Amino acid sequence: MDNTISQIKLSENYLQNVFLEKIAERIFSKSRALNVQLSCFLLRFDPLNQTRSNKELAIKINRQYEKQFPIDSFGGTLAEVIKKLKIEFENEMRIDRIELSGLNHGRGQPPKGQAPWEIIYKWLWKKKFSREGWQLSKKIAVFTKEQMQMVEIKSILEDTRELTLDPDEIVSTEQTLQIGKKYKFRINFQQEGYLLLLNESNRGNKYCLCPSIIYAPNTQLSLANPLEIPQANAYAKSLKFSEVGQEYFLAVITHQPFSLSWINSDRSPTDPITLALINIDEDRLKEIFVKLGQQSESQVFYKKFQVVERMS
Structure with a gap:
């Protein structure tokens, strides 16, 4: 004992x-x-x-x-x-x-x-x-290399909302991204659960990418298929970065889904308020962790990317 x-x-x-x-x-x-x-x-x-x-x-x-x-x-x-x-x-x-x-x-x-x-x-x-x-x-977050990948989008059909990749898609294994290029985030933990994905920019600004009507309305993870962000039914078509510096992504996998008070699927993508819905201030951050405090055994992972003006 x-x-x-x-x-x-x-x-x-x-x-x-x-x-x-x-x-x-x-x-x-x-x-x-x-x-x-x-x-x-x-x-x-x-x-x-x-x-x-x-x-x-x-x-x-x-x-x-x-x-x-x-x-x-x-x-x-x-x-x-x-x-x-x-x-x-x-x-x-x-x-x-x-x-x-x-x-x-x-x-x-x-x-x-x-x-x-x-x-x-x-x-x-x-x-x-x-x-x-x-x-x-x-x-306490565990670094992931293969489970969280940025995939460069080599071509995109501008007249549709659906994201389209060339067969020669490029996976960013060096954790380096380029300003202005279009990416999608591929999440593949090969386990069931629900995803919370937060991003912290080089300036310290925080964003909620999943759940989000802008990037990822569906939070459910699958054993068989990766979750890709932006999703086909999201408002955004790609992820782009406009400033040099480090981008930090925190992924939390929960057993149960949870809702956030500011996410409203009825908003129009042209509504200026819609774009602000991914911004996370102190009140929203506290709400996120109040929700997480209602669950148990949530796993935490992270990945960092360095955004540069040009690839060397």
């Missing part, structure tokens, strides 16, 4: 798991041995277990510890975890206007959604994770 925190870590690019592990390293830093409080924290605050009862999780811990953990002690263990979280993050929660008195363990059954663990759960995923999710994603 004496493993370390690092020994129970899951996949290193599972976004939600890594977030919880970072929290665990702070509140259990003085006692790195695996204990029931740590197990309780990782299970109770995992989005995968949000709707599961304390008893269900207690049974799971009981099995984990070969029936040496009394099921009826889960409530007390969770109360100790909440106490640690409150001590560590009290100032941050006050700034977020969390009513700390609601974290006190009182008698009786609290109203639905108002149990101390539920208050902290909402704060962790809707406030803290939404603030830290972008930087954490960039930190």
Whole structure:
């Protein structure tokens, strides 16, 4: 029963798991041995277990510890975890206007959604994770070479919306793109799921390419076929870059689809507001990570491209 925190870590690019592990390293830093409080924290605050009862999780811990953990002690263990979280993050929660008195363990059954663990759960995923999710994603994202490719479009039928490639399409394996040339982004992770694709420009501006009515309305990934951006039913016909510098792409693969409030498929492609829909400001970035905080085990990948004036 004496493993370390690092020994129970899951996949290193599972976004939600890594977030919880970072929290665990702070509140259990003085006692790195695996204990029931740590197990309780990782299970109770995992989005995968949000709707599961304390008893269900207690049974799971009981099995984990070969029936040496009394099921009826889960409530007390969770109360100790909440106490640690409150001590560590009290100032941050006050700034977020969390009513700390609601974290006190009182008698009786609290109203639905108002149990101390539920208050902290909402704060962790809707406030803290939404603030830290972008930087954490960039930190843990796994570099991909073959799975995310820019394909140069050698010719295009200007009188149709459909993207057409020459047989001699050129795949950018050197991670270098040229200003003014037309590209399509080929995503092929050979797994099922749903894609969130964000782009950060050399200036630090952020864009959401998928989901997007401009580039990629369909987010579903397939085992058999790559997902290509722009898609045939999107407004845009190609990707073009107008400035020299680095373009960073972050791909997040989720188990479930999710919607974003600003995406409206009814907008006309000639509407100036439509083009602004791919721009990601701080509010939209927070919304994206609030949505991701409702899911579990989302994998994170990245690819960088250098945009140049001319190919050498």
